[in-house]
Amino acid sequence: MSFPDITAELAARVPGLRGRLAANEPLAPLTWFRVGGPAQVLFSPADEADLAAFLAALPEEIPVTVIGLGSNLILRDGGVPGVVIRLGRGFNAIAMEEGHRIRVGTAVPDMRLAKAAADAGIDGLAFYRGIPGGIGGALTMNAGAHHGETKDVLIEARAVDRQGRVHVLSNADFGFSYRHSGAPAGLIFTQALYQGRPGETGAILAEMDRITAAREAAQPIREKTGGSTFKNPPGDKAWQLIDAAGCRGLRLGGAQVSQMHCNFLINTGDASAADIEELGEEVRRRVKAASGVELQWEIRRIGLPAA
Structure with missing residues (x-):
């Protein structure tokens, strides 16, 4: 098109x-x-x-x-x-500030922030090693992993609105909840300021290694995937509901539910976007039929279907 x-x-x-x-x-x-x-x-x-x-x-x-x-x-x-x-x-700078604070551009990958903090002896941000995205996305969806969330460490963020005006939002302005930010729609985040705590570089790097090993053992991170597909419902785990509904390994066209971790969808090589999205919707249908739980997408879907 x-x-x-x-x-x-x-x-x-x-x-x-x-x-x-x-x-x-x-x-x-x-x-x-x-x-x-x-x-x-x-x-x-x-x-x-x-x-x-x-x-x-x-x-x-x-x-x-x-x-x-x-x-x-x-x-x-x-x-x-x-x-x-x-x-x-223009948005990938990282700067250390007094009081174990880090100012970072929103194009910076989460794992790069974790490494920079560790190298500076700043603890509290190692969980970002387990999140395969960038800081802008982390702000938008309150990204978290391994017992840490963005809301726990963010002080404030800069953003530009649709009219070109610059805003500074405090943590409270985001209205964070599980995998959600209530910040005003239409903002484009450009920079974030984080609060860490004193730490020892070796210990922080060891924790990051533990997170990396856990991800590699449990998630298909070397596949063409998009990370966790659905949010965990209250009191449940999405992967367990998907597994119980018989969806592990389910295929549609070139898309497949991961055999390793069934809250991950995979492009096996020739999938279309429609294959992946339709597979996700089929998983939602089967989970609803099996458990009564309606899974909510965690992966963002944008654009137009093929003509």
Whole structure:
């Protein structure tokens, strides 16, 4: 599928734009599932000021979608209309501050933050080693693993709204709950400030090694996957419900429920986005029929189905 090219029109609205605009840019290579169609426009801003100027000039009728590292995402086969924004090198700085605090750009991978904190002798952020995404996504969904969550360590975050205005949100402003942030819709997070505690580098790195070993033993991390597919219902574990419903190893086209961990879906090599999403919906149907529990998607799904 191909969209109308509007990059020249958008560039003309911001003469000093320093970021990159690309028309009909393939997005599948930017996702862990390696599926999906193109972005009508992919914008990679140079920094926060560049992002703010672009958004301030962007017509309201043009939709905006933000993607991060693509680890928790099903990008549909028809692609994404409007502008897709992906933050890059201008948003990957990490700086240590007094009081065992760390300021980090939202394009930084979670595991890189964990390593930087460990190297600086800052404890409390090692759990990020077990989360296959970036800081922007962690803020958006209160990412957590191994007995830690974003809400436990975040002090504040910077964001740009759809009109190009910059905001600073406190932890309380997010209204965090399990795998959810109640921050206002439409914000694009650019930076986060975290609070750690004193620690010993060797001990923190050992904990990160333990987390890594646990992930490798239990999760299909070397497959084309998107991480945990469904949220754990209150009092239950999604994988146990999926297993009890007979879905372990279930296939649809090129998509499969992982044999290793059945809350993971896998692209076995030739899956379409539709295969993966439809398999997920079939899993939801079977779990509902077997247990009465309606699983909720944890993986984000964006874009249009194939025409």
